[in-house]
Amino acid sequence: MTYAVVDSPLGPLTLVGTDADELTGLYMDQQLYRPEQETFGDRDDSILPAVAEQLDEYFHHGRTTFDVPLHLRGTPFQRQIWTALQTIPYGETSTYGGLATALGLGGRSARAVGLANGKNPISIIVPCHRLVGADGKLTGYGGGLPRKRALLNHEQAQPVLVE
Structure with a gap:
């Protein structure tokens, strides 16, 4: 696991990903049920560039859908x-x-x-x-x-x- 932090109009967003560039987490500061920072692995703001780009397009350039690989972990x-x-x-x-x-x-x-x-x-x-x-x-x-x-x-x- 590795994570990156990107800016957004909602404040910093933490992107957590796998070695296969799959997004496993996208968390806001002070979000409920946010895992402990230590579980995110090492910080590398160069990971998940497609996620960062699509979020920027969503907030600033009219993107209405996302097509990045997700790895949803839950029941x-x-x-x-x-x-x-x-x-x-x-x-x-x-x-x-x-x-x-x-x-x-x-x-x-x-x-x-x-x-x-x-x-x-x-x-x-x-x-x-x-x-x-x-x-x-x-x-x-x-x-x-x-x-x-x-x-x-x-x-x-x-x-x-x-x-």
Whole structure:
């Protein structure tokens, strides 16, 4: 494992990757469930150049999708949720219950979807920020609600009712 730090409008982003240039983590400063820095390996800001480039394009040049190799590490259920998150289009949102229903889990699984969503190790690229509460309001986000709001505003995502 190796990591790099890149600047973004949301503050520094830590990119964690494998020797095969697969992204295994994308973390914001003070993010919930962020692993200890020591687990990231050695710092090398030259790694994962495609990820850094695509993030820059996302924030500054209109990129709406990502196509970098990901290595999602989690339980089978978590990986199912994280894969489903990637189907929510740029500029749109879904609810926790809506995603649960779309996956055939039933609306009562919204809480389980929320817990898996909160453990997403690759923020922004696996767009966990695109899930909102049943009433359209912003709910928990590992990077903090101001960052979630900023990402949704950046994407001009609808419908979101800002508290």
